[in-house]
Amino acid sequence: MKSHHLATKGCSISETVCRLLNLLRLFSFSLPGLSVDGAGEIPDSCYVTAPGGLAQVMTCEVVNSASSQVVSGAEELVSSVLRIQTPDRMRTPCPVSVAIPFTSRHRGSYRDIVVKVIDGEEQTSYISPASTEGIYGGKRGSFAEVKVYKLGLFAVVSCIRRESFTIPRKGLSLKLSMDSRICFDYLPGTFSAPVVVQSMIQPVDGSFLSTLKWRSDVYQGVLSTSTLVYLTHPSTVRFRRPPTLTLPCPPNPDRKRAGEEPDHARPTSTATMAARPAHRVRSSSASVKSSRETGNEQLVLLGYKEEQWMVLENTTVRNMQNGLVSFELTENLQRLIVLRLASSVRPVHLTTLIEEVEASVHSSRVTIVLHHRTDQPQRAVVALVASKDLSWELAKLRREGYCGPPDPSGDIAMREGEQLLLSFRGNITSSGETSSESMTETITFHNQRKNRLFLQLTEVDEFGNYSSPHYKGTAIFHRVTKGQLPSSGDTPTTSSDGSPQNPVCKLSLTLPKKVRTISRPVECQSDVIIPLRRAASMAVRGADGGRRPALLVLCLRVRRSSIQLVKLKVPDHLSQQVFHLLAVWRRSLPTSADKSSLLSRYLCKSGRPDLAKELLGQRSSPLNA
Structure with missing residues (x-):
């Protein structure tokens, strides 16, 4: 009876598996985007591996208009924004593999490539891709491949690398993988129980500091800064023993150019360093004590606590070899940075400087x-x-x-x-x-x-x-x-009253401007030009020294400048002069004017009524055209 039950159960399982295999047969296909962003640098498509039934109804759309809502904080978009969806939000019975092409111009140890997914319920998730290189569509390139159960908006972003580590009760000395120069040294007994710590490192470009020093003279005493450290400890725990942090802080570039070798201090024990006189920033006098190891240079630690930056004047920052500095962390701080000074700078200016640097790095x-x-x-x-x-x-x-x-x-x-x-x-x-x-x-x-x-x-x-x-x-x-x-939609706002x-x-x-040429048919031009030439030849026929044509010109009331221009154009040809003046006169009249009657009247005034009768006898000529 038991064996029969097992046989029946095995048969039902095999049938179920067969049905699932037929239903969940995976197909690899490319989903082209329905629109393009005009960038021309990344293909507007993705490569999906999904069950056959799901693949037939799946669609992909490029929605780069929503890229502003996709990125946040220090994230940088490196791909097109794709909306992959199914009708009626069909559930995926197995994970769907999505490979998105991207192009990252700035890659380094401080940043990671992740895929950001916003599902239909507006929930955001970050997925580390299984691979960032591959061959899809017959081409090898950068593709971020992830497996998801929910569809929605997909985008590949570059974000600051976040490193998590656990501090046991026996302590830990850790060099960060993103920068081996940065070291966190937790002594045994720092915490009474294991604690999870998260860290992020934001490099500070020297050009930011140079720009700020160029804008304001109060920052001239600042030589360089360390990396900006984001450190997250549990807010409920306190340091039983202060941990030691080591950060890179570039030395004075002027001393390097002058060929001087910096006098580095040799790392010693904590007790020996604590016995040395500390160089600190005083809030009242804003002075910093200098040590022999650093010459005239001064090191200052600033921390972010209680929603503001402040100078940690009770913390000693020590100069080490190869441009490294170290200090003991006596309280839980969210952000840290070390400044190297050539002269004393007021604490209020230092905090303002760091606020501007923090805004500049983003x-x-x-x-x-x-x-x-x-x-x-x-x-x-x-x-x-x-x-x-x-x-x-x-x-x-x-x-x-x-x-x-x-x-x-x-x-x-x-x-x-x-x-x-x-x-x-x-x-x-x-x-x-x-x-x-x-x-x-x-x-x-x-x-x-x-x-x-x-x-x-x-x-x-x-x-x-x-x-x-x-x-x-x-x-x-x-x-x-x-x-x-706006939180939704593609139309941004400008101001409350609608004005920009x-x-x-x-x-x-x-x-x-386009060159506009008014071209008439040849026959129309001939119909106008020929009567004008005939009228000009009639006006000068039998003329006595050009006196009567001159009277005709006076009757036409043509501008003196036009007369002078015509004389310069055809100086020795009276008939051509009259022809050009008649053409100028004709263009100055409205279209509805009876030009033949007017010219006949002017011919009579100029003493040629015979020509007027001859012109009126040719009224069929298109002089009025």
Whole structure:
């Protein structure tokens, strides 16, 4: 009975497995995007491995308009934003493998490549890809491959690497994998129980500090900074013994250029270092004691606590070999940074400096370039390029057939995901827009993406700017921060009253006017020219020294400047002069005027009634045409 039960159970399991295998047979296929972002650098498609029934109804859509809502914090977008979905939110019976192409221009030990997924319930998850290189569609490249159970918005982002480690009761001395120069030394008994610690390292570019020193003289005493350390300890635990942190802080660059060897202090024990006199920052006098080991240089530690930066004046920072500094952490701090000073700087200026540095590491200096195609001036491109790469980007645009004017804008600070709204003023707008007063175009900034916007320019009034060979207008750019972006939708906000804020840039635009040639059929021209020549020859027939033609010209009331111009054009041919003057007179009359009757009257006034009768006898001639 038992064996029979087992046999029956085994049979039902095999049938179930067979059915599942038929249902869950996996298919690998490519999902092309339904729209493109114009970047031209990343294929707008992804490669999915999913069950056959699910693969038949799965769709993929490129939604780069939502890229501002995808990135947050220090994240940088390195791929297109894809929406992969199924009708009615079908459940996936097994994990679906998704491979997304991406391009990362800046890779290093401080940043990681992860896939950010926002499902239909607006829940965000970060998934480390199983691989970042592969062959898909017959091409080898960078592909972030992940396995998911829920579908939604997918994007590959570059974020600051987060490293987690556990501190046991017996202590731990750890060198971070992202930078082996950074060392955390926890002595035994630092915590009464194992504690999980998280750390992030944000490098500080020396150009940020140079820019801030150039803007303000109060920062001239600052030589260099260490990396910005984000350290997260449990808020409920306290240090029973202070841990020691070692960070890189570049030495004085002026001493290196002068060929001086820095006098590094030899690392010693904690007790010996504690016995040495400390160089500290005093809040009242803002002075720092210098030691023999550092010469005239001073080291200051700043920490972030109680929602603000402050100088830790009771902490001793020691100078070590190879540009390293070390200090003991006596309290739980969220962020840390060390400054190397050449002279005393007031603590309030130091905290302001760090606030600006922290804001600068998350922003980029960009330049707006608006160029026209050489062969088609109506086609233009707006490019947001890094200011440091401006020369290279301008050369690349020239190779692609784009050139100025206008000249590029000045430096503009923008953060990841911020937008620029482009509006037009004057007699130029983008095609398809009926009003030049409305915001017409949007471009989103991403540090590691090709930020381009292609435009088709056109004039507002084809008869405007009549005194210039060009149509004239202005492109105005307004910056929209992440806080001004709506939580949903693609239309950004500008201000509470609907009017745009102060623009960050204005670029003058010109468009060459089309050469307008009024061409008439040859027969019509002949019908007009021949009667004029006949009338001119009649006017000078039997003329006495040109007296009567002169009277005719006076009757025509042609401007003296036109007469002088005709004489210069044909100085020795009286008939041609009269012909040209008659042509000028004819063009000055309205279309409805009876030109034959008027000319006959003028001939009578000039003493040639015989010619007037002959002209009236030829009224069938198209002089009035």
